[in-house]
Amino acid sequence: MQFKKILLFGAMCTFAFVANALPDSTGSEATLHLKKGTHSSILKEDQKYGAVRGRITTSDGSVASQVSIGLKGTKFGTLTNEDGEYHIRRVPAGTYTLVVSAVGLYPKEKQITVTDGAVVVADFSLNENRLELETVQINTNTKKYKVDKVSSSLRLQSPLIEVPQNIRVVTDKLLADQQVFDIVDGVTRNVSGTVRTGHWDAQYANISTRGTTIPAFRNGMNMKMPWGPLADDAATIDRIEFIKGPSGFMMANGEPGGIYNVVTKKPTGQNKSSVSLSGGGFNLARVAVDLDGKLSKDGRLLYRLNVAAQTKGSYNKYNYTDKYIIAPVISYQIDSNTIITAEYTTQHVEAQALSTYGFSPKGLGDTDPSFFIGDPALDPNKLSDHNITLYFNHKLNQTWKLNAQVAYVSYGLKGGTPWPSTIAPNGDMKRYLNISEELAINKNAQVSIMGDVTTGSVIHRVMTGVDFGNLKTWGDFASVQEPDLKLAGTTVFNIYNPTYGIPTANIPVFDRSKSIQVRSGLPANLPYLTNLTYTGIYLQDEIRMLDEKLRLTLAGRFTHAVTVGKTALTQISDNAFSPRLGLSYSILKDFSAYTLYDQSFLPQGGQDFEGNTFKPVRGNNIELGLKKDWLDGKWNATAAIYQITKKNVLAADPRRGLALPSGTGNYPTNISVQLGEQRFRGFELDIAGEIVNGLNLILNYAYTKTKVTEDTNPLYIDRPVAGSVKHITNGWLSYRFKKQGSILNGFGLNGGYQIQIGRNAGSIAVPFQLPEYYRFDAGASYEKGKFNISLLINNLLDRRLLTQGSYTAVAAPTATAVSYYTYIYEVPRNARLSVTYKFK
Known part of the structure; x- marks a missing residue:
C-alpha cells in the first residue's frame, strides 16, 4: 500500500506540474x-x-x-x-x-x-x-554512448526523450570500447538493474532486468527458446536496445520486466569496412572482418558482410570454445520509396563443455576456479543456428510508411553433459553423463503501418499492425545416462584433487537412432517439448497536443495464442487484450516527465509432469519517470520508479526427485509447476553520453525489491525472487585526448566498475544470497588515422566473483552422498589486446 501511495502522489504531482506549465487561454503559447x-x-x-x-x-x-x-x-x-x-x-x-x-x-x-x-x-x-x-575533420566521438531514437524494429517514431518508457541503447562504439565480443561479455553493465546469470555460457545470455528474466529479440522478433538462441556475436551487432517494463504491445509478446532487442548490422551505402585482430588471456584469439559497400554504381544495390572466427580457452581446465560466424546482408532500393533487404546469419560453436560449474558440499566458491567436471576424453558439444530474414520497407507517401518482415530461425545442439550423481563430504564425486540435444524452429512475420494524421492543432501519430509467431522445440536431456563415469583402476574423482582421463570403455555411447521428436515425448523431456503459435493485432495513437509538448498514448493489443501439449486434450487456446496508457510532457525542450500503465501477455511453452500445458504469464506495470538531455543533447539522464506484478510464474515442482506413488521410480528433477504471483518494485537512474569534450560516461544505479505475494505453499509468501539483486550500480568512463600537435593526441584511457549487493539466489523453496560482487576493469587505447589499438584488463583485482549459485538438497545424507552447492565463477583477471584497421 505504501508504494501505491507513493506512485499516486507522484502521478498527482506530475499532472499538477503539467497543468501549471500549460499555456493559458489568452494564447500566450504563441510566444514560443x-x-x-x-x-x-x-x-x-x-x-x-x-x-x-x-x-x-x-x-x-x-x-x-x-x-x-x-x-x-x-x-x-x-x-x-x-x-x-x-x-x-x-x-x-x-x-x-x-x-x-x-x-x-x-x-x-x-x-x-x-x-x-x-x-x-x-x-x-x-x-x-x-x-x-x-x-574538414568530423568529430567521430560525438554521441558515442547516446542515441536519440530507437531502431525502426521497435516501431516507435518519436525521439526517446518523448517516449513514456525507460529504453536504454548500447551502441556499437560502446561495445568496441569495452572490447565486447558477444552479448555474454558484460553488456548488462551498461543498463541499470540488469544482470546476467551464468549458465551454459557458450550458448546463451540469460539476462534479467527489474528482477525478471527477459527474452532475447533480434530485429524486433522474439527469439526466446527453452535454451537458445546462441548468444549474438559482436561482429553482427549494430546496437542492443533494452526496453524496460512490458514490451508485448510493441514487439509481439514479452515479459513484464522487459526485453532486449539485438539490432544487426545492415548496409549503409558508405565505406565502413574494417578488420580487427584480437588476442588475450586463456588462449583467446579472434579475427573479425566487416565489409560494407555498394554493388552498383548508382548505390541502389548495397551489401554488408561480417565474418568472425574465435578460439578461446577457459579458466576451467581442458575446457574450450571455438566458433565462427558468417553474416551476409544485401539491400536493393527499388525506387526512392521502396527498399528490400535479405539477411542471413549463421553461427557454429564447438565447446568441450557447455557449463563451467563448480561444486562443493561446504559452501559457495569452495573449489578452485580451474575445477572441471568434464573430461577431455568426452566428445565436445556442437551448436549451430541459422537465421534468414527478409525486410520490406515502403513509403506510402510523405506521411505514411509500411514495414514488413519475415524470419526463420533454426537452432540445434548435440552433445552430452556430465553432472554430479553424488558428492561425499570429503569431495569424492560420482558423475553421470546424459545426452544433451535440442532442436528449435522459430518462425516470425510482422506487418506494420505508421504515420501522422493532423486534426487542427492536434497530431495523431498512429501505428498499427499484425504479427505472427510459431515456436516448436524438441529436447532430450535425460533419456541416456551413465551413473558413474569411472576413471582407470580404483582412482576416484575428487573435486579438491581431480584426476582426468576416462577410459574409452567407460564412456557411454548415446543412442540417437530415434529422432529427437520421438525422444522429446518421454516424461523427463516434456519441459522441452514446445508447440506455441500466436497471432496479434495492435493499434496505438500517440496524441500530440499543445505544440506537441503534451503527448497522450492510447494503445491496445489483442493476442490469440494456442499452446499444444502432448495430446490434443492438453491444448490451450488463449485470447487476451493488453491495454497501454502513457502520458509524456515536455517541461522544457530537453526535459520531459512521463507516466505509464502497461500490461503484458506471454504464452509459455513446456508442460508439467502430467503433460498439461502452462497458462500464459500475465503482468502489469505502473511507472513514473523523468528524462533530461544536457549540453545540447550530448548526454542524457533518466530516472524512473515502477511496480510490476507478474502472475502464472513457473517454479520447481516440489515433487522433484521424490518417489513416484507407483513405486516405479522418482519424479524427474526438472519438472515445473505454476505458482501464483510475484511483485517487483524499484528505482532506476541512467546517465549516458559525452559529459565534456572527449569524456564519455555510462553511470547507472538500480534498487530492486522483489517478493512472492501468492503461492500454493504459504511458507514461500514474502520470500525474495531468486535471481534478483537489491542494489546494482555500474560505471564506465572513456577519455580520449584530442589536441592537434600534442604527443598525446589520439591517446585514450578507459575503465569501469560493477557492484552488486543483496544478490538473491537458490530458489523460492531454498533461498540464500550470493557474496557481494565488486569488479573493476581498466585499459588504454591509441587512435591514429585508420588504426586503433586497444588494451583492456578485466577483473583488475582478480577477485573470485560468482555469477550464479544454487543448492541441491539430499533428502537422506549418507557417508557417500550429502547436499551440495553449485556455482559459476566470473572469469579471473585477463587482458585483451585488439588492433583495428578501418578502410575509410
Whole structure:
C-alpha cells in the first residue's frame, strides 16, 4: 500500500506540474516561436499555421541523415532523421526561404509559401563537396554512448526523450570500447538493474532486468527458446536496445520486466569496412572482418558482410570454445520509396563443455576456479543456428510508411553433459553423463503501418499492425545416462584433487537412432517439448497536443495464442487484450516527465509432469519517470520508479526427485509447476553520453525489491525472487585526448566498475544470497588515422566473483552422498589486446 501511495502522489504531482506549465487561454503559447526579419516577434492569437516536410538525398540516391533544414531568418529548423526525412511543424503562414546544409554537401535554398492548414512538401538532392569532406575533420566521438531514437524494429517514431518508457541503447562504439565480443561479455553493465546469470555460457545470455528474466529479440522478433538462441556475436551487432517494463504491445509478446532487442548490422551505402585482430588471456584469439559497400554504381544495390572466427580457452581446465560466424546482408532500393533487404546469419560453436560449474558440499566458491567436471576424453558439444530474414520497407507517401518482415530461425545442439550423481563430504564425486540435444524452429512475420494524421492543432501519430509467431522445440536431456563415469583402476574423482582421463570403455555411447521428436515425448523431456503459435493485432495513437509538448498514448493489443501439449486434450487456446496508457510532457525542450500503465501477455511453452500445458504469464506495470538531455543533447539522464506484478510464474515442482506413488521410480528433477504471483518494485537512474569534450560516461544505479505475494505453499509468501539483486550500480568512463600537435593526441584511457549487493539466489523453496560482487576493469587505447589499438584488463583485482549459485538438497545424507552447492565463477583477471584497421 505504501508504494501505491507513493506512485499516486507522484502521478498527482506530475499532472499538477503539467497543468501549471500549460499555456493559458489568452494564447500566450504563441510566444514560443519568435521570428526575425519581416515577421512579427510576437504572434497574434489568430495567427494561421502550416507545416513543411520532405526528404533529402544525395546525388547518388542515398539518404542524407543529420542534414540541417531551416527557414532563413527564423528559429524554425530541424535535422533529417535516419531516413533522410524532416518535418517542421506549426509554421506561421507566410513566405520563407528554406535552407539545406551539411558538412560535405553543397547547400541549397528554395523559396516556399506556407498557408493555413497546408503541408508544403520540399525534397532536395544535394551534391557532395568532396574537397570539404577531405579537409574538414568530423568529430567521430560525438554521441558515442547516446542515441536519440530507437531502431525502426521497435516501431516507435518519436525521439526517446518523448517516449513514456525507460529504453536504454548500447551502441556499437560502446561495445568496441569495452572490447565486447558477444552479448555474454558484460553488456548488462551498461543498463541499470540488469544482470546476467551464468549458465551454459557458450550458448546463451540469460539476462534479467527489474528482477525478471527477459527474452532475447533480434530485429524486433522474439527469439526466446527453452535454451537458445546462441548468444549474438559482436561482429553482427549494430546496437542492443533494452526496453524496460512490458514490451508485448510493441514487439509481439514479452515479459513484464522487459526485453532486449539485438539490432544487426545492415548496409549503409558508405565505406565502413574494417578488420580487427584480437588476442588475450586463456588462449583467446579472434579475427573479425566487416565489409560494407555498394554493388552498383548508382548505390541502389548495397551489401554488408561480417565474418568472425574465435578460439578461446577457459579458466576451467581442458575446457574450450571455438566458433565462427558468417553474416551476409544485401539491400536493393527499388525506387526512392521502396527498399528490400535479405539477411542471413549463421553461427557454429564447438565447446568441450557447455557449463563451467563448480561444486562443493561446504559452501559457495569452495573449489578452485580451474575445477572441471568434464573430461577431455568426452566428445565436445556442437551448436549451430541459422537465421534468414527478409525486410520490406515502403513509403506510402510523405506521411505514411509500411514495414514488413519475415524470419526463420533454426537452432540445434548435440552433445552430452556430465553432472554430479553424488558428492561425499570429503569431495569424492560420482558423475553421470546424459545426452544433451535440442532442436528449435522459430518462425516470425510482422506487418506494420505508421504515420501522422493532423486534426487542427492536434497530431495523431498512429501505428498499427499484425504479427505472427510459431515456436516448436524438441529436447532430450535425460533419456541416456551413465551413473558413474569411472576413471582407470580404483582412482576416484575428487573435486579438491581431480584426476582426468576416462577410459574409452567407460564412456557411454548415446543412442540417437530415434529422432529427437520421438525422444522429446518421454516424461523427463516434456519441459522441452514446445508447440506455441500466436497471432496479434495492435493499434496505438500517440496524441500530440499543445505544440506537441503534451503527448497522450492510447494503445491496445489483442493476442490469440494456442499452446499444444502432448495430446490434443492438453491444448490451450488463449485470447487476451493488453491495454497501454502513457502520458509524456515536455517541461522544457530537453526535459520531459512521463507516466505509464502497461500490461503484458506471454504464452509459455513446456508442460508439467502430467503433460498439461502452462497458462500464459500475465503482468502489469505502473511507472513514473523523468528524462533530461544536457549540453545540447550530448548526454542524457533518466530516472524512473515502477511496480510490476507478474502472475502464472513457473517454479520447481516440489515433487522433484521424490518417489513416484507407483513405486516405479522418482519424479524427474526438472519438472515445473505454476505458482501464483510475484511483485517487483524499484528505482532506476541512467546517465549516458559525452559529459565534456572527449569524456564519455555510462553511470547507472538500480534498487530492486522483489517478493512472492501468492503461492500454493504459504511458507514461500514474502520470500525474495531468486535471481534478483537489491542494489546494482555500474560505471564506465572513456577519455580520449584530442589536441592537434600534442604527443598525446589520439591517446585514450578507459575503465569501469560493477557492484552488486543483496544478490538473491537458490530458489523460492531454498533461498540464500550470493557474496557481494565488486569488479573493476581498466585499459588504454591509441587512435591514429585508420588504426586503433586497444588494451583492456578485466577483473583488475582478480577477485573470485560468482555469477550464479544454487543448492541441491539430499533428502537422506549418507557417508557417500550429502547436499551440495553449485556455482559459476566470473572469469579471473585477463587482458585483451585488439588492433583495428578501418578502410575509410
